[in-house]
Amino acid sequence: MASNRASARPPAPAGPDRRARRRQETIDEILGIAVDVMSEDGVTGLSLSEVARRLGIQPPSLYKYFPSLMAVYDELFRRGQIEHLATMRAAMVGVEPGLPALAAALDAAGRWALANRPVAQLMFWRPVPSFEPSAESFAPSVELVALHREALADAVAAGQLGAAADSDEAVWLISTMISGVLTQAFANEPGTQWGQGRFTPLFPRLLATLPVLYPPHR
Numbered sequence: 001m002a003s004n005r006a007s008a009r010p011p012a013p014a015g016p017d018r019r020a021r022r023r024q025e026t027i028d029e030i031l032g033i034a035v036d037v038m039s040e041d042g043v044t045g046l047s048l049s050e051v052a053r054r055l056g057i058q059p060p061s062l063y064k065y066f067p068s069l070m071a072v073y074d075e076l077f078r079r080g081q082i083e084h085l086a087t088m089r090a091a092m093v094g095v096e097p098g099l100p101a102l103a104a105a106l107d108a109a110g111r112w113a114l115a116n117r118p119v120a121q122l123m124f125w126r127p128v129p130s131f132e133p134s135a136e137s138f139a140p141s142v143e144l145v146a147l148h149r150e151a152l153a154d155a156v157a158a159g160q161l162g163a164a165a166d167s168d169e170a171v172w173l174i175s176t177m178i179s180g181v182l183t184q185a186f187a188n189e190p191g192t193q194w195g196q197g198r199f200t201p202l203f204p205r206l207l208a209t210l211p212v213l214y215p216p217h218r
Contacts, residue, residue, distance in 0.1 A: 009063055027065050030055065031079070034072055038118035043127045046072070073122060075102050078137035080119040085140045087112045088147060098155035102206055104153065106178055110203060111194040121186070125178060145171055155210075165214035173213070177206040 033054045048069050052059040066072045091108035092101040113120035121127055148171045152216050155161040164170070184199040185192055194200050 009091070022138035023065070027075075030062065030065055031072070031076060034076060035118055037146065038122070042117055043121050048072070073128060074120055074132045074134050074137050075132075077122055077133045078140075080116065080123050081137065081140035081144075083116075084109060084112055084120075084123070085144050085147070088144070088214075092151070098158040098160045099207075099210065100153065102148070105147070106174065106203070106207065107194070109181060110178060110200060114185065114192070114194050114200070117186065117190075118183075126181075148174060156216075159216050161210060162214040162216050163212065168212070170214065172205075173210075178203060181206070 030051060033051050034046055037050050037054070041050075046069065048062050048066075049059045051072070052062050055062075066075070087108050088105040091104045095101040095104045113124070122131075145168075149166065149168075152161065152170050153166045156163055156166045161170075179200045181203045185197060189197040189199065192200070
């Protein structure tokens, strides 16, 4: 009888860890739906009402997870920046320091951007005029610049580039190169992958101009 009474007891209430896990799963689902909406309707087409409809809840229920639409954008921006930076770092592992490592990182960055178009647009093209990322979400961008500077400094130390390449100017130049080919691909070849079509295959040739722009001292 004791065992029957025990089996009839209601399950123990979910503990803090389980509640936190369920909350995180819901947040992840909300963000996944948000990316789907942006993919279909554009980055500026995202709305909390549409996310709630697809999630099967009333819009006010979303405020338990995100206080505003801008908060959803901010979390997408933060996660995108972290993933983008990690992708570049992973691509540099085991590659010769300097220009080869820089080329590998930028190649991986281009592939990531085309595979994650709506989030990349949010991160690098800022299509939502009223959105400003928080300091926490923007922090990986600062690390990204430092990663580029480190690769450029390695290229200078290896004699691949002149001393002037270890500069903010060279970082801006690289950013302009890759954002330029990606912008053309996004606007004119929305279905292509990195290395395909008319524009992204030009990027290695653009990067090859760095030793001309910053000639090493022989």
